[in-house]
Each structure stands twice: as structure tokens, then as C-alpha cells.
Amino acid sequence: ASAQRTIDAAAWWYLSKDLGPIHADLNFALNVYDLTKAPMPQGLTALALSTTIAWGFGVMTEVYSTFGNAQSMPLDGGWLNAISYAPVDEIMFDVGADVGFYWQTRVVTFFAGVTFVPHRRARVPLTRAPSTTPVAQAAAR
Secondary structure (H helix, E strand, O other), rough: OOHHHHHHHEEEEEEEEEEEEEEEEEEEEEEEEEEOOEEEEOOOOOOEEEOOOOEEEEEEEEEEEOOOOOOOOOOOEEEEEEEEEEEEOEEEEEEEEEEEEEOOOOEEEEEEEEEEOOOOOOOOOOOOOOOHHHHHHHHHH
């Protein structure tokens, strides 16, 4: 058996903005598949909106779609909706469904996930404690 070998490239542009309690992300991407033989470019755009409800629960909705070069790479896109629960800041669980726009690619996808992001404790600047030795006290005077 031989492995398929290609070199692909992807470029992403992310725009994020908080609009009151709503967090919005607008993303654009350009994917170029098989750079070494027959490059196949395809674009992607997505708009996601999310907010926290209460008690660690949140909701999210996103519309997204690929575009261009459908003859080489199947188009994909959909409307994704999810509910999340974060019992602590470092862990989030989510469940949702994604209804496809291109039914020849897929009709619906259900998903569940968990995200773990360890947070670093805030670093406190180191300061020297005043010395209690007689020599250091004499030098400080």
C-alpha cells in the first residue's frame, strides 16, 4: 500500500468582536490542495455568534460555507447550533447539530465535545524582602 502524498496550504483571517453580551467571529480562509501537481484552491467563510446564558451554560450558532472549485473538492457548509456547559473556567462540554447546506455532501451531523484549557496563575513580580541582617540595615541608612 502506498500513501497519498500532497502538500496543501491554508491561510486564515480571523475577525472577532464583542457586541455587548454577544461574541462574534467572522472568519475567511483560502485552502489550496495539492500544490505540487494540480493546485486546487477553495475558499471558506464563517460567521459564529455565542453568548453565556447563566450557571456556566452558553449557546452558539454559526453559518459557514466553502466556495469555489466544486468540480475538484466537494462544497461543504451548514448551520451549526450548540449548547455548552463550563463547570469551571478550564473545562467546557458542548453538544449540537449541524444541518448541511449541500445535501449531496451531507445532510446533518451531530456532535459532542470537551475542551480543556489550562490557565496559568497570574505571575506576581518578584520583590526583595527587606533584609534583617545588621550589615544590610546599616548600608541602607
